[in-house]
Amino acid sequence: MDHLEDELTCAICYSIFEDPRVLPCSHTFCRACVQGLVQPSPECAAGRHLSCPSCRARVDIPAAGPQALPINFALKAVIDKCQQEHRAGARAGAGAGAGTCRAHPRQPLNIYCLQDKQLVCGQCLTVGKHRGHPIDDLQSAYRKAREALGQLLEELTDKSEVSLCAERLQQHKAQCQSALESDREAVWKYFDELDNALGHKKAVVLSALDELSSSISEEFDALIEEVEKLKLEESELKELHSAVQKEESPLLFLEKLEGLQQRLHALKQKRLPDTEPVEIRPRMENLIKYVWSKTAIGQVHKLPTPQFQLMRRSKGYSDSVLGSEPADPRSVAVVVITFLLILWLKEIPPALMPAPLADLREFMLRLYEDSCIYLYNTVRELCHTSDALRKWCRFPT
Structure with missing residues (x-):
């Protein structure tokens, strides 16, 4: 690939062609490079044009932009083939050294780009994509990175904002959980006391009603028993009345009638209990x-x-x-x-x-x-x- 470097290098970016596009003047450039050269043109039907960097010919750009220009498939195929061979060679010789630049194959990778964090060659810094970037020697960059790693470890060892934030969140969570448990205990205590109060009040009222029930029984049971006795005596008098009516002997009839009248008079003398509503x-x-x-x-x-x-x-x-x-x-x-x-x-x-x-x-x-x-x-x-x-x-x- 080294002997084809000039043919495979874009005249604008001085790097290996990427997405090569052919202008009407037959010169080939990277599509991105062509995009950078496009200028507005009121005279052009599409409204844009560029001047070819190689022959200075005026080229009208289609309305769709540089992506509408034809691709240089032959050149693209050669580049792909060379890159495959270069990667295969790099794998075969891995460990032998830093190697050469992919964009500039004959240039050794001996400079470390601090901005892009990778090895580059001299041409990458002068005419390539890394032009103007801060650089350093690989060993020097390595030593500085090792020192920075030690400082980073110290920062991680010390209390960081993340750790402090995590501790504060844990503290807030613990406080909320503690408050929640306190509220839960308060709820249990309140409703236990309420249950006890309600249970006590219920028991007291039911006990009072039971006492009233006993009073009702004492009030009415004796009266009901007395009235039942009167009913029984009244029933006996009815039976006695029937027996007197059946008596044939005048003397016995008069005697029994006298007894019936006396018992009936005694029954009428007895006062019935008060039945007014209570x-x-x-x-x-x-x-x-x-x-x-x-x-x-x-x-x-x-x-x-x-x-x-x-x-x-x-x-x-x-x-x-x-x-x-x-x-x-x-x-x-x-x-x-x-x-x-x-x-x-x-x-x-x-x-x-x-x-x-x-x-x-x-x-x-x-x-x-x-x-x-x-x-x-x-x-x-x-x-x-x-x-x-x-x-x-x-x-x-």
Whole structure:
């Protein structure tokens, strides 16, 4: 390949042809070199031209650019063949020395290009691709690189920014994990305490209901047993009445009739238990729906345990004392006005009133009495549901 170097060297870059293109004047140059010579030309149909470096002939460049110029296949084939032979020779003689330059085959590779980090020849530095690059002797570059490697090792040994960043990230992660564990423990503790509070409150209320159940049994079982005895005695008297009717002997009939009348009189003298309706106060359904359900979850343990009682149902008492909806402001205003009207009517003697106004006064007073009864029962209900109010309440049972 050495004897063909001049024929295979581009006259523009002084290197072996790369992608050789033939100009219309028959001169061949690298496609990249041709691209560098193209100039705009308003006279040319394609708008670009160049001047051949060898013969100075004007060459119009196609619109597609230098890549549209024909390839010098013959020259390209020769270059490929020579490069294959050169690579084969380089492999065969590997280890014998640095070798010669591929771009300038007869030039030894004896200079180290610091910019491209490779060995080059003298022509590469003067007319080739490495022109103007910083250079050094190979051994000198080797010694400097060894020293730089030692300094690099020291930098890697010391705390680098990467290591510090990794440590900081690990610390942040550990802090977040610690905070997460603390939150998890707080959640477990909170809900354990809440479960305990709810369980305790549930047990206390159910125990109170069980006590009330025992009170109900004590209240009614004896009365029911007494009534059952009366029913049994009444049944015996009916049987005795049938037996008296069947008696044929006048004397025995009179005697048995006397006994029947005495027992019947004694039965009538016995008082039956009071069967007026009774009720449980307060009702847990209403407490849960209208009071406890509105209690903050953290305040459940502070809810007072109701003092359940069996009471006779008072006139005007509503089962939904605690379950009533909030009053409309207009209704409250009507109640206030009505109350004031009642107070005014109470101060006027009935004799001084016209008949219609006297009737109104009587109606309003009855309404007033019913309202007082309702308020009385409401306050009593509240007293049974609040520890704070219970000590101030004094109601007859």
